[in-house]
Amino acid sequence: MEARECIKGRRSIRKYSDKPVDKALIEEIVETASYAPSWKHSQTIRYIAVTGELKHKLATECFTSFPGNGAIIDQAPWAILMTGIKGRSGLERDGSPTNRRGATWQMYDAGCAGEAFCLAAYEKGLGTVIMGIFDEDSIVKLLEIPDDRELIAITPLGYPDDAPQAPKRKTVEELLEFK
Ligand SMILES: Cc1cc2nc3c(=O)[nH]c(=O)nc-3n(C[C@H](O)[C@H](O)[C@H](O)COP(=O)(O)O)c2cc1C
DSSP, rough: OOHHHHHHOOOOOOBBBOOOOEEEEEEEHHHHTTTTTOOOOOOEEEEEEOOHHHHHHHHHSOOOOOOOHHHHHSSSSSSEEEEESSTTTTBBSSSOOOTTGGGGHHHHHHHHHHHHHHHHHHHOOOEOOOOOOOOHHHHHHHHOOOOEEEEEEEEEOOSOOOOOOOOOOOOOOHHHOOO
């Protein structure tokens, strides 16, 4: 698949078939996503793949702020949690911020990794939708995410049962200026 087709063809998928997704395929996607760039090649993004009864608990108990997201997770075979190891991205070895954006660079790393993950999944015929709305505290508790990790985003993962149109994009004139 050409990069242009991969970038333009990927859609956020909110309906999934119940066709199972092998762990080996998830491993392959994470291996591809590991080629995303990161702050000083710090590679702090970590994935937690959740399925079965634990995923059902996650979907039904940890999205009270936006139950629609929980309902999507509930009918996908997997939920993939994107987490970041704290205290490295954007920081010097002594923990001081390299520039004024400090540790917020971790979110940039997660964005790069997240897009790479979603594109790698799409190339394998799988759907994703990055989710930023969830009950963070209850997920940290349910999944026993350690203190040195930050939960950043979640995506369901599975074979799509829908082929949504691309939402309209801004024009190049709106997005780009030359000086
Ligand atoms: C940081 C971020 C958070 C998002 N959070 C949600 C979410 O909580 N629920 C959801 O259904 N979609 C969420 N989305 C998906 C966007 O709505 C989607 O990317 C956008 O509508 C464009 O559609 P497309 O991905 O099909 O091109 C999020 C996307 C990003 C990048």
